Amino acid sequence: MMPRQSFPYGDDRIEYEILFTPVMRRKVAIHVNPDGSVQVDAPEGEDLPAIHRAVLKRARWIKRHVDESRRQRAQALPRNYRSGESLFYLGRRYQLKVKSQNGHEPTVKLTRGQICVETPSRDPVLIRERLAAWYRSRAADMFERRLNEIAERVLWVGGVPDWRLVRMRKQWGSCSPEGAILLNPHLVKAPRICVDYVICHELCHLQEHNHSPRYYRLLGEVMPGWEAVKTRLDGMAELLLNE
Ligand SMILES: [Zn+2]
Incomplete structure (x- = not known):
């Protein structure tokens, strides 16, 4: 240098x-x-x-x-969890709205253009945890649906493989040599096509446990045009992996 x-x-x-x-x-x-x-x-x-x-x-x-x-x-700087901040969900930007409520537990609702948290306290830690739980449950539903649909088209996978949600700082997903797939719940903030790309990437590892030319040939068959989707997802990583 x-x-x-x-x-x-x-x-x-x-x-x-x-x-x-x-x-x-x-x-x-x-x-x-x-x-x-x-x-x-x-x-x-x-x-x-x-x-x-x-x-x-x-x-x-x-x-x-x-x-x-x-x-x-x-x-991507640390958030304060106040009204007006941006949140992402399935590739769209939503505005956070924090409303007071007299219940015991905060609730999260997705409305037009807003993610609304009704909460007994404006403590950012409480709001962050509640939002993380909301993202997680959305991710669990959505990833299961997408895995179901994509696994059906992919011949070497007999049904939906074992998978789990795991929060990761630098990765969207992984596949162990034993075939256990991990998916990052933050991925539900990305556009649907990016979710599909990560799922295809991991499903191909069930067949090829490496990034060899054979692996990439397989990925190209399962998801033609994946390169552009990966570039798009990489560009959003810093924004979406920030909690
Ligand atoms: Zn890989």
Whole structure:
């Protein structure tokens, strides 16, 4: 890694790091990481002014992507569970509405455009737990339905396989060598097509316990076009895995 370089853009200054790659690469390649950092891959031996010129040519593109990452991160900051905050459910953004109620337990209702929590106390911990339980029960119903439907189309699975909900910080799902499937309840915040993709991904592992070319051939048969869905889900990970 080279020391950080930077360029001004409007009233912003954007830093980037250069990574020289010994492979036969002829051009400079620029990546904006999900955390908003910028990495520039350059052919070994390329001089710094040439790299800087290549970076400046893409300045607008870089700035747009850096802003987007920052915006997503800002939205992923810890919540306070107050009215007006955004919540996601099946790929749609809902507004949280917190209402007082005299009962003992908070209740959660999904209405048009809103997820409404009626609660005896505005304690954010209580609201968070109640919402997590609500997501979990929605996830349990929905994943079971989708597993049922997809497993029917997939010949090597005899009926719905064993599966469980497990909250994970970095993964949407997994499949053990023994064939036990785990699905992350946070996945119910993502669009339905993304849920299907994760389920297809794990069901294919029942047949191929690896990520070999054979595995990907199988996945392509079960879900043509899965790559675009994965890209979409990856782009939302930080937002949706934040509780
Ligand atoms: Zn996998």
